[in-house]
Amino acid sequence: AQTVTQSQPEMSVQEAETVTLSCTYDTSESDYYLFWYKQPPSRQMILVIRQEAYKQQNATENRFSVNFQKAAKSFSLKISDSQLGDAAMYFCAEGGSNAWGGSEKLVFGKGTKLTVNP
Amino acid sequence: DAGVTQSPTHLIKTRGQQVTLRCSPISGHKSVSWYQQVLGQGPQFIFQYYEKEERGRGNFPDRFSARQFPNYSSELNVNALLLGDSALYLCASSPGRDQETQYFGPGTRLLVL
Numbered sequence: 001a002q003t004v005t006q007s008q009p010e011m012s013v014q015e016a017e018t019v020t021l022s023c024t025y026d027t028s029e030s031d032y033y034l035f036w037y038k039q040p041p042s043r044q045m046i047l048v049i050r051q052e053a054y055k056q057q058n059a060t061e062n063r064f065s066v067n068f069q070k071a072a073k074s075f076s077l078k079i080s081d082s083q084l085g086d087a088a089m090y091f092c093a094e095g096g097s098n099a100w101g102g103s104e105k106l107v108f109g110k111g112t113k114l115t116v117n118p
Numbered sequence: 119d120a121g122v123t124q125s126p127t128h129l130i131k132t133r134g135q136q137v138t139l140r141c142s143p144i145s146g147h148k149s150v151s152w153y154q155q156v157l158g159q160g161p162q163f164i165f166q167y168y169e170k171e172e173r174g175r176g177n178f179p180d181r182f183s184a185r186q187f188p189n190y191s192s193e194l195n196v197n198a199l200l201l202g203d204s205a206l207y208l209c210a211s212s213p214g215r216d217q218e219t220q221y222f223g224p225g226t227r228l229l230v231l
Binding site for chain 2: 004033035037042043044045046047050091093095104105106107108109110111
C-alpha cells in the first residue's frame with residue numbers, strides 16, 4: 001500500500017529565512033509523481049510544486065524547490081526567502097499513472113503546519 | 119479561467135439524513151476526484167471518475183456514492199449520515215490522459231449533528 005509520512009507536525013521560520021519540510025513515501029509503483037500542496041486557513045488546496053519520479057533533476061518553482069532522493073524515497077520541500085504569506089499547512093502527496101493514462105488517486109501525508117514569524 | 123468550483127460551501131445536517139455535494143471541474147478537464155479531509159488530517163481518497171466512468175474507489179462504505187455527468191461535473195452523495203462524516207469534502211479535477219496533476223476546489227464543509 002502507498003504511504004506518505006510527514007514527520008514534522010509543526011515548523012516555524014523567520015521571515016526571509018529558509019526552511020525545509022520533510023516527506024518520505026513508500027510505493028510499489030514504478031511510474032509515479034510527487035506533489036507538495038499548500039492549504040492556508042481558507043482551506044483551498046494549492047499546488048506548490050510537482051516532481052516526476054523518472055526525472056533525476058529536482059523541480060524548482062521560484063522560491064520553492066525539492067530535494068528528491070528516489071532510492072531513499074525522500075521528497076523534501078525547501079522554501080527560500082520565506083514570506084508571511086507562506087504560512088499554511090503543507091501536504092506531501094504521491095500519485096501514480098493509471099492504466100488509462102490519467103492521474104492515479106493521491107495519497108497524502110498528515111501535513112506540516114508552517115508558521116512564519118515577522 | 120475559472121478554477122474548480124464546489125457547492126455548497128457549508129452544510130449542516132443531522133444524523134440519518136442524506137446529502138449531495140456538487141463539483142464543477144476546470145473547463146476542459148475530464149477527470150474528477152473526491153477526497154474527505156477530517157480536521158487535523160490529510161485528505162483521504164473517496165472516488166475518481168473519468169469520462170463518466172468510475173475509475174477508482176477508496177476505502178469508504180457503500181453509503182458513499184458518486185457520479186459524473188456528460189459535462190464532466192460531478193456529485194457526491196452520502197446516505198444515512200453519521201457524526202463521523204463531518205469533514206471537509208474536496209473535489210479535484212485533472213485534464214485526464216497523460217496529465218497527472220490534480221487541481222482542488224475550495225471544498226464543502228459538512229457538519230453532522
